[in-house]
Amino acid sequence: xxxFNYLIQGAMVAFQPVNLLFCFIGVLMGTLVGVLPGxxxxxxxxxxxxxxxxxxxxxxxIMLSGIYYGAMYGGSTTSILVxxxxxxxxxxxxxxxxxxAKQGRAGPALxxxxxxxxxxxxxxxxxIVLLAPPMAQFALAFGPPEYFSMMLMGIVIIIYMSSxxxxxxxxxxxxGLLLGTIGMDTIAGTQRLTFGVLELADGVGFIPAVMGLFxxxxxxxxxxxxxxxxxxxxxxxxxxxxxxxxKESIKPILRGSVLGFVIGVLPGPAPVxxxxxxxxxxxxxxxxxxxxxxxxxxxxxxxxxxxxxASSGAMxxxxxxxxxxxxxxxxxxxxxxxxxxxxxxxxITKYPEIFWGTVVSMYLGNAMLLVLNLPLIxxxxxxxxIPYSILFPLILIFCxxxxxxxxxxxxEIGLMTAFGxxxxxxxKFKFEMAPLILALVLGPMMESNLRLSLxxxxxxxxxFLTKPISAVFMGISVLLIVSNMIPAIRNRRSxxxxxxxxxxx
Amino acid sequence: MKRNDLxxxxxxxxxxxxxxxxxxxxxVGTMEEPGPGFLPLWAGVLLAIMSAALLGRTFFKKFDxxxxxFPETDSWKRVGMVVASLIVYNLLLRQLGFILVxxxxxxxxxxxxxxxxxxxxxxxxxxxxxxxxLVFVTLLEIQFPxxxxxx
Numbered sequence: 001x002x003x004f005n006y007l008i009q010g011a012m013v014a015f016q017p018v019n020l021l022f023c024f025i026g027v028l029m030g031t032l033v034g035v036l037p038g039x040x041x042x043x044x045x046x047x048x049x050x051x052x053x054x055x056x057x058x059x060x061x062i063m064l065s066g067i068y069y070g071a072m073y074g075g076s077t078t079s080i081l082v083x084x085x086x087x088x089x090x091x092x093x094x095x096x097x098x099x100x101a102k103q104g105r106a107g108p109a110l111x112x113x114x115x116x117x118x119x120x121x122x123x124x125x126x127x128i129v130l131l132a133p134p135m136a137q138f139a140l141a142f143g144p145p146e147y148f149s150m151m152l153m154g155i156v157i158i159i160y161m162s163s164x165x166x167x168x169x170x171x172x173x174x175x176g177l178l179l180g181t182i183g184m185d186t187i188a189g190t191q192r193l194t195f196g197v198l199e200l201a202d203g204v205g206f207i208p209a210v211m212g213l214f215x216x217x218x219x220x221x222x223x224x225x226x227x228x229x230x231x232x233x234x235x236x237x238x239x240x241x242x243x244x245x246x247k248e249s250i251k252p253i254l255r256g257s258v259l260g261f262v263i264g265v266l267p268g269p270a271p272v273x274x275x276x277x278x279x280x281x282x283x284x285x286x287x288x289x290x291x292x293x294x295x296x297x298x299x300x301x302x303x304x305x306x307x308x309x310a311s312s313g314a315m316x317x318x319x320x321x322x323x324x325x326x327x328x329x330x331x332x333x334x335x336x337x338x339x340x341x342x343x344x345x346x347x348i349t350k351y352p353e354i355f356w357g358t359v360v361s362m363y364l365g366n367a368m369l370l371v372l373n374l375p376l377i378x379x380x381x382x383x384x385x386i387p388y389s390i391l392f393p394l395i396l397i398f399c400x401x402x403x404x405x406x407x408x409x410x411x412e413i414g415l416m417t418a419f420g421x422x423x424x425x426x427x428k429f430k431f432e433m434a435p436l437i438l439a440l441v442l443g444p445m446m447e448s449n450l451r452l453s454l455x456x457x458x459x460x461x462x463x464f465l466t467k468p469i470s471a472v473f474m475g476i477s478v479l480l481i482v483s484n485m486i487p488a489i490r491n492r493r494s495x496x497x498x499x500x501x502x503x504x505x
Numbered sequence: 506m507k508r509n510d511l512x513x514x515x516x517x518x519x520x521x522x523x524x525x526x527x528x529x530x531x532x533v534g535t536m537e538e539p540g541p542g543f544l545p546l547w548a549g550v551l552l553a554i555m556s557a558a559l560l561g562r563t564f565f566k567k568f569d570x571x572x573x574x575f576p577e578t579d580s581w582k583r584v585g586m587v588v589a590s591l592i593v594y595n596l597l598l599r600q601l602g603f604i605l606v607x608x609x610x611x612x613x614x615x616x617x618x619x620x621x622x623x624x625x626x627x628x629x630x631x632x633x634x635x636x637x638x639l640v641f642v643t644l645l646e647i648q649f650p651x652x653x654x655x656x
Contacts, residue, residue, distance in 0.1 A: 054645055167559055168510070171517050174552045178524045178545060185541035190531050192541055193524075216591070223587055223618055224580040389619035390629050393611045396587070400594060400610075401637060405647040413595045421588055428574065429509040451539045459536030 003129060010356025014364055019059050019357065026063035027365045030070020031373060033087070035078050035380045039395065040087040041071035043218055045331045046210040047395075049338065050402035057339040058354050062361040064335050065315070068328055069121060069362065072271060072308045073369045076113040076300070077380050080106055081236075089271035089307040092279045096292065096299030103295050107238035112249050112297055113304040114373050115241070120257035120305035121366035124312025127261045128319075128359055132348060136320040139345035144452040145463050149473035151442045151449070154323045156477040157266075159435050161273070166484055172426070173435035179209070180443020187451060206334050208403050208412045209440060212419025213426075213433055214331075215399050219392050220424040226388075236381070239374045245297050252282045252302035260306030264313020270326060271307040271314075278306035312362065319343055319355055322445075327434045330441045507566050514560040521553030583618050590614060602652020603642075608634040 013019060033044040045064050052060040071087055078086030080097035093113065100109040142150070159169040182193045183200055193200070241249065259281065260274035282302040283289045292299045314325045322344035324330035336343050341351065348355045403416045423433060439446075457463040465471050524545045534540025575581050590613055597606045612630035615621050621629075641647045 051645070167555060167562075168513065171513075171552060171555045171559065174548050174555065175517060175520060177548050178520065178552065181524075181545045181548070185531075188532070188541050190541040192531055192545065193527060220584050220587060223583045224575060225577050226619055387619075389621055390615060390625070392618075393614035393629070394633050396591070396614070397607060397611060397633060397637060400591070401641050401647075401649075404598075404649070405641065405645075408648065410595055410598060413591075413598075417588065417591045417595070420591070424584070426513075429513040431513055447544045451543060454536060454539050459538075461536070 006352065006356045007129070007360060009352060010358075010360035013058060013353045013357030014062070014360035018056070019062050019361060020364070022055065022059040022063040023066050023361045023365050024368060026066020027070035027073075027369050028372070029063075030067035030072075031074035031077075031369065031376075031380070032383065033067065034071035034074020034076075034090075035086050035383055036074075036391070037078055037082070037084050037086055039218070040328075041068050042328045042331055043211075043214045044071070045328060045335070046207070046214050047398055047402055049207045049210070049331070049335055050406045052335055053338060053406065057341060058357050060335055060339060061332075061354055061358050062365075064332050065358055065362060066365045068332065069308060069311045069365065070369060072304075072311050073114060073117050073373055074380070075307075076117075076304050077110060077377065078384065080109045080113070080300070081381065082384060089275055089310075090304075091272070092275040092303045093300055095279070096294070096296050099293070099295030100297065100300065105238075105295065106236050108241040108245050108297065109300050110236060110377060111239040111374065112241045112245060112301045114370055116249065116253040116256070116301045116305035117308040118366050118370040119253050120260060120309040121312060121369075122363065123254075123257040124261050124264070124309040125359060125363050125366075127309075128312055128315055128362075131265070132316050132320050132355070135316060136345045136348050139321050141469065142345065143467075144449040144456065145467050145470045146473070148446055148449040148453055149464055149470040149477075150321065150323060151446045153473040153477045154325070155435060155438055155442065156480050158326065158438050159432075160480045160484065166481070168430070169432050169435045172431050172433075173439040176436040176439025177443045177446065179436075180440050181447060186444060186448050205403075205406070205412050205415060206337070206440065207406060208416040209419045210331055210334065210437060211399050211403055212416040212421075213423035213437060214327075215395070216416060216420025217423030217427060217433075219395060220420060221427060222388065223392060236377050239377070241297070248296075248298050249301035252278070252298045253305045255281065255285075256302040256305035257309040260309030261313040263306075264310035264325070265316050266325070270310040274306035274310035275303035278302040308366075315358075315362075319347055320345060322347070324438060324441060327437050330434075330438050333441055507563055510559055510563040514556045514563060518553055518556035518560065521549045521551070521556055524549030525553060586618060587614065599650045600652070602654065603649030604634060604638060605652050605654075607637060 014023070029044060029048070030041065033039045033041060044067050048064065048067070052064065055063070072089060075086035075090030076093050076097065078084055079090040079093035080101050083094050083098040083101075085091040085094060097109045097113070100106065155173050159166060159173060184191055256274075256278040259278055260271070263274040263277060264270040279292075279299060279302060282298050283292045286292065286298065288296075314329050317323045317325050318329050318333060320343075322333070322342060324333045333343065341347070341354070399416065400413060403412050404410070406412060426433060426436070453463055454461065463470070464474055526549075528542035528545035528549060531542040531545075532540035533542035533546050575584075590610060594606055594610050597609075600606075601609070608630050611633050612626050615629050616623070616626040642649060
């Protein structure tokens with residue numbers, strides 16, 4: 001079996017002490033930011049991008065992926081104990097999880113969340129192993145027109161999924177594209193909009209932009225008012241769910257895993273959508289739907305498994321197409337680019353050690369999370385007690401040091417501050433951040449693929465519609481935009497988005 | 506909300522115009538051979554058109570009593586102070602050196618944003634500066650500007 005050879009090869013990478021260490025750091029950091037409200041995986045990965053400069057590429061990807069799925073574990077802790085989502089994908093866990101905590105059953109709630117996540121993570125990895133290589137094979141047939149159409153579709157989907165007005169989201173996406181054009185042109189080498197500033201020659205630093213837009217602006221939102229956190233319980237005991245708990249949870253876990261994974265592969269804020277979808281499905285399938293919301297363990301098990309499976313699923317388009325499905329993955333893609341790696345159809349064959357190493361490390365990471373997370377809950381409870389007034393200066397210092405250590409450039413500190421203010425204002429004026437960041441990441445690739453497509457086809461723009469694969473992508477984009485203009489669908493979408501809230505996802 | 510969309514619309518209208526005008530100073534090229542100014546021009550035009558559409562759509566809406574810009578009356582002070590401290594950090598980094606400016610930065614924020622006691626302020630600032638020095642300078646060997654006092 002070829003796959004087993006690859007997995008062994010991956011294991012040899014993942015078990016190297018250095019990679020084990022960074023996997024551990026990643027999942028630990030991930031849990032930490034998951035636990036802390038007001039600091040999500042997107043911001044955390046953005047904050048660590050500068051540090052990743054000093055780490056080998058495999059270890060970087062392993063660590064940053066660890067943050068992503070680690071945050072899915074951590075988020076549930078805060079939802080259950082504080083009734084406040086540690087990050088967006090754990091909103092739904094508050095419903096039943098916090099009720100359980102109030103009834104003195106915080107232990108089993110935390111336990112089933114961790115076990116469910118582990119099972120989902122395991123199934124998700126099996127999914128990646130089976131799906132990613134054939135998907136990459138399929139994408140090998142892509143030329144510049146297909147790539148352009150696919151990236152366009154990615155942006156349209158994220159706009160369709162995000163919670164703002166479609167017009168405003170398109171505006172922020174185009175704004176992102178424009179920001180991406182600043183710097184040296186990749187084809188002709190011309191300097192654009194750099195105003196003679198050396199730092200702008202390689203483009204608006206992606207890292208200062210992301211750290212500003214996500215990290216700094218988040219803090220500016222949070223210092224507006226004091227939010228006090230109140231813990232429901234100090235002591236958490238009986239983490240192991242009982243046999244009865246398992247009986248009620250195992251099916252939701254398995255269903256949540258499959259559902260989450262499928263949603264994860266599709267573009268959009270997958271983990272968040274997956275939790276809502278799983279909760280709705282369990283409620284519909286349950287013989288006792290009235291129990292949901294009163295501290296029913298299935299209401300924790302399903303969604304918590306779904307968000308973890310979704311975070312695995314979202315790795316597939318990243319590795320095989322080079323397309324980030326959501327803003328966390330967009331920032332992760334930035335990490336690939338820092339190390340000069342271009343994910344895409346050739347990636348798995350070209351860098352088997354990174355792909356298979358990461359896949360195996362995800363399994364190890366999930367195991368570490370299961371083993372570590374439960375005993376560490378007292379520690380997370382302590383972390384939750386650190387007041388934000390002390391925490392945010394530390395996050396800011398981390399941002400400042402991180403961005404400075406990239407190029408030892410004070411211009412980049414200034415850029416980060418400026419993007420922080422811009423991001424803050426955009427949030428205030430209800431412009432979504434996710435389309436901007438995705439367009440900023442994809443912008444340079446989209447531009448060169450657009451220009452190459454036109455160049456290779458003598459300026460004939462119809463090539464995007466005459467090539468079948470490209471035509472399908474274009475068709476889906478148009479369909480999504482048009483469908484939103486049909487009132488019935490638009491109303492359903494806005495109802496759905498209301499439920500999702502405005503969290504950045 | 507009307508105010509949000511008006512201000513946002515004007516901002517992005519300006520941005521779109523700026524890119525569209527600027528792109529003409531680099532080679533726009535043709536459809537057959539698009540140059541470096543090609544995307545900035547058309548994306549700028551597109552952004553300007555969409556902003557105009559947003560403004561047009563918003564213009565005929567009634568003014569609505571939406572939420573206030575700041576949730577609390579003194580929110581603007583805290584947001585302003587954080588932004589100002591980031592700018593000042595950057596300005597003083599070379600003058601005072603990494604250690605001193607980091608200490609002052611943390612101390613200022615802890616003491617004045619959500620005021621803590623002087624003791625907590627001093628402890629937080631000292632510990633975080635020491636931690637940053639240990640992790641980033643000693644372990645990761647990142648070079649930061651030193652101040653006039655040699656640290």
